Amino acid sequence: MKILEFVCHEGVQEMMLRQWLERGHEVYLTEAGKTWNNTYFEVPEGVIRERPSNPDLISVGSTPDLAKAVIHKIKHFHPGIPIVMVHHWFPSEKKLAGMFYRLATNITLTSYQRQCLLDIWNVESELIYCPIDADVFRPHDTEADPKLFLAIGNGFVPRLDMGWQNLVEIMAKVYEEDPKIHFQILGINPEIKPGDFPNVSTLSLKPGELPAHEAGARAIIFPTIRTLIPQSLIGAMSIEKTVVSFELDTVVDLLKEGRNGHLISCYDTDAFADRILELSRQPEDKALVSNARKDALGKCDHRVVADQLESVFNRLVG
Known part of the structure; x- marks a missing residue:
C-alpha cells in the first residue's frame, strides 16, 4: 500500500512509520502545517520525503492538514483517495471543520475525545489509543x-x-x-x-x-x-x-x-x-x-x- 503521511506528531508518527515499513508498505512523508525537525526522532530510513499525486491512502493528524489533503487529491484529479484523520488534538470548532471531518475516516485517541467530536459535529469516529513503544518503555532493574x-x-x-x-x-x-x-x-x-x-x-x-x-x-x-x-x-x-x-x-x-x-x-x-x-x-x-x-x-x-x-x-x- 502506498501511504502518504502528513507530518504531525513526531513522537507518535516515528513508531507508526517504522511499523508501516516493516509491514511492506511504501511510505511517503510530507510537510504542510508542521515540519519534522529531527530534534527527538529521525525519520526512519526507507521513508520517502515526497508528496506523490496518487497514493492509495492519505493519513493526517491535524484539521489544517486535513483541508490540505482534500485539496491535494482534488488538485491531482484523484477524488476517491481515502483520508484518515487521526485526531492528535481536540476537535476544532471552526466553521468549516465539520465539513472536512465528514470527508475523512476519523480516528480518536480517547473516549472523551470521541464524545467531543460527536457532540460538536455529530461525526462518528473509531477509538484507537495512542501508541507507546513497548521495547523502549520497559521495566528497568533500578532501585527506586x-x-x-x-x-x-x-x-x-x-x-x-x-x-x-x-x-x-x-x-x-x-x-x-x-x-x-x-x-x-x-x-x-x-x-x-x-x-x-x-x-x-x-x-x-x-x-x-x-x-x-x-x-x-x-x-x-x-x-x-x-x-x-x-x-x-x-x-x-x-x-x-x-x-x-x-x-x-x-x-x-x-x-x-x-x-x-x-x-x-x-x-x-x-x-x-x-x-x-x-x-x-x-x-x-x-x-x-x-x-x-x-x-x-x-x-x-x-x-x-x-x-x-x-x-x-x-x-x-x-
Whole structure:
C-alpha cells in the first residue's frame, strides 16, 4: 500500500512509520502545517520525503492538514483517495471543520475525545489509543528512591491549563510534613521557582532517556488539569511505575484507582499531597505496577495500534 503521511506528531508518527515499513508498505512523508525537525526522532530510513499525486491512502493528524489533503487529491484529479484523520488534538470548532471531518475516516485517541467530536459535529469516529513503544518503555532493574517523585509538567510553551498552580500547592503541602521529599519537574514550567522549596529540581530529557530516569523514582505524578493524549502517563505505566493523576476525562480510559495506579478527585491538592506522602512511606505495590504495564500495552502497544490502524487502511483501500 502506498501511504502518504502528513507530518504531525513526531513522537507518535516515528513508531507508526517504522511499523508501516516493516509491514511492506511504501511510505511517503510530507510537510504542510508542521515540519519534522529531527530534534527527538529521525525519520526512519526507507521513508520517502515526497508528496506523490496518487497514493492509495492519505493519513493526517491535524484539521489544517486535513483541508490540505482534500485539496491535494482534488488538485491531482484523484477524488476517491481515502483520508484518515487521526485526531492528535481536540476537535476544532471552526466553521468549516465539520465539513472536512465528514470527508475523512476519523480516528480518536480517547473516549472523551470521541464524545467531543460527536457532540460538536455529530461525526462518528473509531477509538484507537495512542501508541507507546513497548521495547523502549520497559521495566528497568533500578532501585527506586522512596523520596523521589517525578512530576511530568508542561513540555510546551507555558499554558495556564497545564496545572503548575496545583503542583505548587501540592509541593507546599507535602513539605509541611516531609522536607526530604524530592520533586523533580520535567518540562517547561518557568512559573515554579525551585529555590522556593526545600528540595525541588528541574530537568530536560529526550523521550528515549525518560524510561531509565523514571525507573529511579518512587512514583510519576501528573498535576496537569487538561490533557488530550496522555502519552507520558502511558509510558510511565508501561515501565511499571506507580502513577498518580487527577481524575481527568482523558485519563480514566487507562488509569484505574487501586488496580494500576492512583486517581485523585479534580483538583483536590490536599488528597494529592496525602497520596504522595503515603507512597513515600510504603514499598512499591508489585501487583499494581504489573497491572499498569499489562493494561497500558493491552491498548497502546505500538504493534497493537498498528494492527488496528492497518485494518482501517485495508478496509478503505479495499
